[in-house]
Amino acid sequence: MKPLAETPAEERLKQLKTVYSRQREAAERFNAYITLRSLEEVEEDAESSEGPLKGVLLPIKDNISTRGVKTTCASRMLAGYSPPYDASVVKLLKKAGATVVGKTNMDEFAMGSTGENSAFGPTRNPWDVDRVPGGSSSGSAVAVAYHGYVSLGSDTGGSIRLPACYCGVLGLKPTYGLVSRFGLIPYAESLEQIGPFSRFSKDLAMLMKLLIEYDEMDMTMTPSTSLRNSIASRLEAIIKSTGKPAVVNGVKIAYSSKLISLADSRVQRVIENFISYLRDEMHAEVSDVDLPMLDKSLSAYYIIAMVEASSNLARYDATYYITRETYTSYWQDTIRLRSEKFGDEVKRRIIMGSFASSAGYMGRYYLKALKVRRFIKNLVSEVLSRFDFLLMPVSPSPPPKLGEAVGVDAYALDIYTVVPNLTGHPALAIPIGFSSGLPVGVQFISDYYKDAELVYLAYLLEDRVYDPRKAPG
Ligand code: GLN
Numbered sequence: 232m233k234p235l236a237e238t239p240a241e242e243r244l245k246q247l248k249t250v251y252s253r254q255r256e257a258a259e260r261f262n263a264y265i266t267l268r269s270l271e272e273v274e275e276d277a278e279s280s281e282g283p284l285k286g287v288l289l290p291i292k293d294n295i296s297t298r299g300v301k302t303t304c305a306s307r308m309l310a311g312y313s314p315p316y317d318a319s320v321v322k323l324l325k326k327a328g329a330t331v332v333g334k335t336n337m338d339e340f341a342m343g344s345t346g347e348n349s350a351f352g353p354t355r356n357p358w359d360v361d362r363v364p365g366g367s368s369s370g371s372a373v374a375v376a377y378h379g380y381v382s383l384g385s386d387t388g389g390s391i392r393l394p395a396c397y398c399g400v401l402g403l404k405p406t407y408g409l410v411s412r413f414g415l416i417p418y419a420e421s422l423e424q425i426g427p428f429s430r431f432s433k434d435l436a437m438l439m440k441l442l443i444e445y446d447e448m449d450m451t452m453t454p455s456t457s458l459r460n461s462i463a464s465r466l467e468a469i470i471k472s473t474g475k476p477a478v479v480n481g482v483k484i485a486y487s488s489k490l491i492s493l494a495d496s497r498v499q500r501v502i503e504n505f506i507s508y509l510r511d512e513m514h515a516e517v518s519d520v521d522l523p524m525l526d527k528s529l530s531a532y533y534i535i536a537m538v539e540a541s542s543n544l545a546r547y548d549a550t551y552y553i554t555r556e557t558y559t560s561y562w563q564d565t566i567r568l569r570s571e572k573f574g575d576e577v578k579r580r581i582i583m584g585s586f587a588s589s590a591g592y593m594g595r596y597y598l599k600a601l602k603v604r605r606f607i608k609n610l611v612s613e614v615l616s617r618f619d620f621l622l623m624p625v626s627p628s629p630p631p632k633l634g635e636a637v638g639v640d641a642y643a644l645d646i647y648t649v650v651p652n653l654t655g656h657p658a659l660a661i662p663i664g665f666s667s668g669l670p671v672g673v674q675f676i677s678d679y680y681k682d683a684e685l686v687y688l689a690y691l692l693e694d695r696v697y698d699p700r701k702a703p704g
Contacts, residue, residue: 232700234431235287235380236470240328243286247277250288253378254332261355261377263370265293266301267333282328283437289324290374290382293334294341295425296414297321300331304416305339305349308547308572318414319446320383320425327441335370335382339574341390341418342540343367344644345636348576353633356397357703358669362630365394365644368428372398375428378702381438385415387423388532389625389648392660392674395428396625399662399670399701401435401689402428406679407655408453409462411446419539420451422532422652430699432689436469439682458680465683469690478514479691484675485618487522493646495628501664501671502624508696517622520614524606525650531603532649533642534587538597541584544577608654611676615656620688621676623647625660629669651676659685662697 235243251270258264277286291297294304296314298321303309317325325331338348346354346369354369356362357377364373368384372394375382384391386404395402403426410425417423427438440463445454491502509515549564552572558564573581587596614621624647636644651658651674658676665671677685693699 234433236431236433236437240285244277247274247286247288250379251332254288254290254374257357257374257377257379258333261357261360261364261373262336262352263354263373263377264290264333265303265305265336265351265370268300268331273330273332276330280325280328280330282326284324284441285328287329287381288332288379289329290332290335290371290379291321292337292368292371292382292384294337294385294416294418295321295383296416297331297334300334302334302416303350304341305337305351306572306574306577307350308552309416310350314414316414318425319411319448320442321414323441323444324438335368335374337369337371338367339577340416340540340544341367341385341387341423342576342580344389344393344641345631346370346394347633348574350574355633356630358399359630362632362669363397363636365397365626365630366390368394371428372400372402375400375430376703380431381427381429381434383425384428385423385425386652387419388536388652389645391426391428392625392648392658392672393644395660396662396672397630397670399672399697400428400430401432401662402426402660403435403439403682403685404651404658405439405442405682406657408451409657409680409682410442411444411449411452413446413448417543419536419543421539422536432686432693432699433470435689436466436683436686439686440466440470462680462683466686469683469687472690475691478512480514482515482620483618484509484515484517484620484622485520485614486517486622487525488519490522490525490647491624493526493627494624497629497666498624498627498671501666502673505663505673505696506622513691518618522610522614524603524610526646527603528607528650528653529642529646531600531607532645532653534596534600535604535653537580537584538588539584541581541588544573544581547572604653607650611650611654611656615676615678619677619684623650623674623676625672625674629666629671647674655679657682657685659689661689661692663692664696
């Protein structure tokens, strides 16, 4: 197995059947897919496509619109929906020759941390089927971990990085506004980004290079082409790299021992060893810094995310989502529709989000959460003005068993991941080891538009702290 970035198209086409059959296994054994296209469809597409991703099978999270292929958000509400258009990211990758292999399982409307809140059943962790793979982009992480190469997910509060960590692969949340979200079914837009999973750092670079095109359909994108060009050339340099330096003298990395001490002792141990490795073997300058209030980010995140969710999900009403034949009255039908078609977690968030932004309580909850967000943004920006990277755990624990982390226990898994969503910084989850046979990862956060520097860091650590070829049996 080698990076797709180093595999010629003919070779990818030759491997296609094998790669596809692994994905079918991932669908059957771990429930990684909501929709898997047939081998015939996939082969036909792959043979007729042209471009740098010819012969690449691409699993896509089921909240990213794909023309003519069902896009359900793992919800009964959208169970029969086939979008009439492609999301911009899908359009870009198809134009580059990629073949959509299927739509991956996820938490309903991307609300969850374990992959269990799906109307189509939970996704399972390929390293241990009794454990969760992490969510909400559960299927996209499993697809790569289980002998795949690359996939797409979305990350509102950790939904790429948490499953990447639990499944032992790379997962990147890009800088806010760097990758178009046109065609992503929204959950909480001030926080979320579409991003790639991969096992090889070069493949991450290759996908990112294609994904950062400016899109006037996404109003959050920064239209600076020169900025984009400089990122593209740095990504290209990673793809072309042959050797790598033995040490990284002068690279400054910050971490907070206080924050790490909030994690489970097994996770702590692996991360502490990794920090020693960075310091002693890689010669990085690693410093312990104080990050007061970062532990408040979880509360701020959940209030903001729920408020935005309650507003976004208001669109699912009897105007568009019932058929004319069953129509009785707007309110009656809307109540019935939403009671029947939304899962419990989605309902909980709509109720809490409406409450936290209601006239009488807005100041106490929503506006306060925005102030905490501002404070955290300043804090992280200040650290990143002095350091190249901020290192944090991804998850406070190894992957929980199915049914073990529900309600607020599931929210608590996000304590580290929500930080860069609140601040907009890019963050990359990198596998750094195993504890009792289960993957452990860390995330690196860097300054805005330093996404390529994060990918380069993964490149440096590849084959040294993690083996990109390692896969569950
Ligand atoms: N677990 C978080 C939530 O449920 C993050 C989900 C996500 O990033 N989409 O909101």
